[in-house]
Amino acid sequence: MKITFLGTGVSVPFEKRAQSSILVESEARILVDVGPGALLRLEELGVEPTQIDAVCLTHNHLDHNGDLLNLLKARWLMDGDELEIYAPKGTKNFLESMLNAYPYLRGKLRFRTNEESVFKIGDMKVSTIPTIHSIESRAYIFENALAISGDTRAFPELMSVDCEIMVHELSLPFGFKADxxxxxxxxxxxxxxxxxxxxxxxxxxxxxxAQKDKILEFLDFEAIVAEDLMSFEL
Ligand SMILES: [Zn+2]
Ligand SMILES: [Zn+2]
Structure with a gap:
């Protein structure tokens, strides 16, 4: 399994980081979130929009799904297959409302929404855990090897899942009151x-x-601050 960070930034542009998106490649190519900038990063990697087999959305905040319609539109224009979208409850309605907002895309975009909490992509086992965020959100665990938190407060149930590598958000600095x-x-x-x-x-x-060095010292754990296009194998 190869994991590449496409976007490690947030809604505020900074350090040329795209917004949330991670490419997971095994037999299938999966995008975990498709934040604004993800499509350009895919192009930088030489991956065509039609080569994505599935999308796993952690939640429907704009910095995590802003390029999803762009991905679907590109696939329509490039004659791509139906895209499987795994996502939290409510996503089907969300996408329906987006088609109401952009009626010219209705009947053109090919996708199927799956709101199950445990599923398989090809042979890969994927499970989810609800996270602690301001809207319905979930973390993904791939094959007991890789966990990706999405947006959440850190909590023991997610932190203790069986995995080799954890990708976790760290939105806010020391002393910030965050729920x-x-x-x-x-x-x-x-x-x-x-x-x-x-x-x-x-x-x-x-x-x-800005507090990166101080944070890494404080955590005293094998931790890395991810950057766009950084990758690792599992
Ligand atoms: Zn969010
Ligand atoms: Zn976010």
Whole structure:
């Protein structure tokens, strides 16, 4: 399995980072979130929009799904197959309302929405855990190897899932009062439960990125702040 960060940024442009998106490649090519900028990053990697087999959305905030319609539109124009979209409950209605907003796309975009919490993509087992965010959101666990948090406050149930690598958000800086995002203090409290051998941090707001060195020292764990186009194998 090869994992490539397409977008490690947030809604505020900073350090030329695209918004949330991760490419997971095994037998299938999967996008976990399709934030604004993901399509350009795919082009930089030489991956065509039609070569994506499935999308797993963590939640329907704009910084995580802003390029989804663009991906579907590109696939329509490039004669692509139907795209399988795995996503939290409510996504089917969300996409229906987007087609109401862009009626010229109705009947053109080919996709199927699947809101199950456990499923398979090809032979790959995928499970989900509801996360603690301001709307219906979930983390993805691929083959007990890779966990991707999406947006959430850090919490023990997710941190203790069986995986080798954890990709976790770290939106907010030291001392920030946050109910639906992770701060360094909140993450450190949960790292005792972490079964992954390494954690990649993503979705850092500019004020959090500014504290990067201090945060890594404070966490005292095998942790890396992810950057766009960084990749690793599992
Ligand atoms: Zn969010
Ligand atoms: Zn977000």
């Amino acid at each position: 639906f995002h992770t701060t360094p203090e909140n993450l450190k409290d949960c790292l005792n439960y972490c079964r992954a051998k390494k954690i990649y941090l993503t979705h850092l707001y500019p004020m959090t990125l």
